[in-house]
Amino acid sequence: MMIQCKNIQKYHGAQLVLSDVSFEIREGEKAALIGRNGCGKTTMLHLLNGGDKPDQGEISISRGAKLGFLAQIPQAGDGETVYDILLRAFTAPLEWQRRMRELEALMSGPSASGAKEPEQWLAEYGRLQERFEAAGGYEMEATIDRIAGGLGIPAGQYTRPFASLSGGEKTKIGLASLLLEQPDVLLLDEPTNHLDMAAIEWLEQFLKEYRGTVLTISHDRYFLDKLVTKVVEIEDGEAFTYHTDYSGYQKEKEARLLQQFADYQEQQKKIKKMQESIKQLIEWGNRSNPPNAGFHRRAASMQKALDRMVKLKRPVLERKTMDLSLQQEDRSGKQVLVFEELGKSYGTRTLFQGVNETLRYGETVMLLGGNGSGKSTLIKLALGELEPTEGSVAVGSRVSIGYLAQEETPESVKQNVLQYYREQAGIEEGEARGRLARFLFYGADVFKDIRSLSGGEWTRLRFAILMEQKPNLLILDEPTNHLDIDAREALEEALEEFPGTIFGVSHDRYFINRLAARIWSLDHGRVRSFIGNFEDYKQEIRKLSEAETAAQAWKAEAAGSKGAEAGSQGKEPVSKPAAARPDTGERRSRKSDASASISLEQSIKELEGRLGQIDADMLEESAATDLGRLQQLHAEREQLQAQLDAAYEQWLELQDA
Numbered sequence: 001m002m003i004q005c006k007n008i009q010k011y012h013g014a015q016l017v018l019s020d021v022s023f024e025i026r027e028g029e030k031a032a033l034i035g036r037n038g039c040g041k042t043t044m045l046h047l048l049n050g051g052d053k054p055d056q057g058e059i060s061i062s063r064g065a066k067l068g069f070l071a072q073i074p075q076a077g078d079g080e081t082v083y084d085i086l087l088r089a090f091t092a093p094l095e096w097q098r099r100m101r102e103l104e105a106l107m108s109g110p111s112a113s114g115a116k117e118p119e120q121w122l123a124e125y126g127r128l129q130e131r132f133e134a135a136g137g138y139e140m141e142a143t144i145d146r147i148a149g150g151l152g153i154p155a156g157q158y159t160r161p162f163a164s165l166s167g168g169e170k171t172k173i174g175l176a177s178l179l180l181e182q183p184d185v186l187l188l189d190e191p192t193n194h195l196d197m198a199a200i201e202w203l204e205q206f207l208k209e210y211r212g213t214v215l216t217i218s219h220d221r222y223f224l225d226k227l228v229t230k231v232v233e234i235e236d237g238e239a240f241t242y243h244t245d246y247s248g249y250q251k252e253k254e255a256r257l258l259q260q261f262a263d264y265q266e267q268q269k270k271i272k273k274m275q276e277s278i279k280q281l282i283e284w285g286n287r288s289n290p291p292n293a294g295f296h297r298r299a300a301s302m303q304k305a306l307d308r309m310v311k312l313k314r315p316v317l318e319r320k321t322m323d324l325s326l327q328q329e330d331r332s333g334k335q336v337l338v339f340e341e342l343g344k345s346y347g348t349r350t351l352f353q354g355v356n357e358t359l360r361y362g363e364t365v366m367l368l369g370g371n372g373s374g375k376s377t378l379i380k381l382a383l384g385e386l387e388p389t390e391g392s393v394a395v396g397s398r399v400s401i402g403y404l405a406q407e408e409t410p411e412s413v414k415q416n417v418l419q420y421y422r423e424q425a426g427i428e429e430g431e432a433r434g435r436l437a438r439f440l441f442y443g444a445d446v447f448k449d450i451r452s453l454s455g456g457e458w459t460r461l462r463f464a465i466l467m468e469q470k471p472n473l474l475i476l477d478e479p480t481n482h483l484d485i486d487a488r489e490a491l492e493e494a495l496e497e498f499p500g501t502i503f504g505v506s507h508d509r510y511f512i513n514r515l516a517a518r519i520w521s522l523d524h525g526r527v528r529s530f531i532g533n534f535e536d537y538k539q540e541i542r543k544l545s546e547a548e549t550a551a552q553a554w555k556a557e558a559a560g561s562k563g564a565e566a567g568s569q570g571k572e573p574v575s576k577p578a579a580a581r582p583d584t585g586e587r588r589s590r591k592s593d594a595s596a597s598i599s600l601e602q603s604i605k606e607l608e609g610r611l612g613q614i615d616a617d618m619l620e621e622s623a624a625t626d627l628g629r630l631q632q633l634h635a636e637r638e639q640l641q642a643q644l645d646a647a648y649e650q651w652l653e654l655q656d657a
Helices: 041-049 082-108 117-134 137-150 167-181 197-209 221-227 246-287 293-308 375-383 417-425 429-437 443-447 455-469 485-497 509-515 534-568 585-619 627-656
Strands: 003-012 015-025 030-034 056-061 067-069 185-189 213-217 230-235 238-242 335-346 349-360 364-368 390-395 401-404 473-477 501-505 518-523 526-531
Touching (some): 015 056, 030 041, 030 221, 030 246, 041 067, 041 185, 041 213, 067 167, 082 137, 082 167, 137 197, 167 197, 221 509, 246 293, 335 375, 349 375, 364 375, 364 509, 375 390, 375 473, 375 501, 401 455, 417 443, 417 455, 429 443, 455 485, 526 627
Parallel strands (some): 015 238, 030 230, 364 501, 364 518, 401 473, 473 501
Antiparallel strands (some): 230 238
């Protein structure tokens, strides 16, 4: 047992945050701590880390266990660089290394010969060397590069002062420093925030293989499904444990709530029946002449039994979440955004070029790419906030844009929630308060200062304003950031019902899987389009990668065969004339090329067949009257045509080889 919590209670001032929390985490388990925003998850992590103490209850941590806690932003001294922060994990090995250098100097000095100390120095050196090796001292630099590279921290950033970095960069480096320490228990608060897709996938794999125990707070449902085997939910100040991943938790929680509701209803029937019996007995006792004390005694006995009964709480089957309903004032034209040979550069650095894509009415397109690849720049070009270096962006007819930026609460705005919302929405106070309640701003919440709002509250407020604008094109930059799981699901439901067009940037793979009909992947300065959601995209990328690897192998094999043939020219045959030898380099090269050519011809035949089928489907009468179906078929045809063109090029290269 690594962590054991029993009946934990914690107040923040007069507010009871945790009332009765009990759970256990065993050695090597990967567990999640989940719950709505403000339920006390981060408070619980601080209690486990020793940063605070519970008002009641007991927390037990395995004796000698080393805990590592991911703080929101690591603290750094004056002048400390990124590399200094990463080296913190090796403080002890670095001290041993310094002492070893001292001993080496002493043992190689002129006074070392004939003295008694060299034997002691040699023994101490041996002990330090063993400890240094066991702590991974000799692989220190390689380990730092591996973990920093996995999280997307470039080596060029090592020498930068830590204080000069953004909040997201600091959090990422804090996570890298924590992983380098390799504590027995990792306590992680939203570790996937500020990470791009590649870094999140790397972190998933790292934590799955991690030998220690992991307890993480996360609203990333895909991440939880990949990593955890236990879910601890904090709800109404209590903890409920589920021995499964996130998807399993959803099913088990639904079954538990239904069973609790059935038990509650059964108990309520029993209580009502007992109350009626007590009332009846008292009436019978009073009617008797003289009054019958026996009836009263039985009534009193039943009342005591009723008072001793442990009353079940009525379970909440559906909790309140933001009530988002997105409508459009007017529909746009067929073509919503058209990018033609679009490119953007900053000085000598080119973010992307040659972007040729069309966003059509009714589509939901998700833009994927690593941090710094240019996703936000592409959005700003679409909004007209930036001028392209080359090419153009055309906005279609009757397009009304609603934009949700990835931004913090504005420090310059000195208004409360109600004032800000009324100003943006242009409605009177009574109606504004009613609509804000739909986004969980109740009572005194509407008088909160804008600058004091949490990330989740600020996002909910901006969605409330967006709902009033009624756009037909939604451009969303990381819309699920800071939202809890309930709010994310409410957002997904609203977007599924939205009749207009959606263009989004997100690292939330669960969100992308549920909504995306097409993926635009921005990688190495190019945008590629894929039909389907995130899983379809990953599968297509895997296929393309395998095809590329196979093509490279064919080329390498052909080149090797030619080299062998060239090297053998001019040599005399030993036993048979060249014409009679069955396995010359030339024949092997031809066999390899022939095999590759046959495989490509088969692929070309299949692609041509699929294109022919799509052309036939587009000519059908049912498709001609279904705009959405035609758009989907057209997009699929474009993708297949691109694959066919690439296959033709490979086939021609083989013929020329």
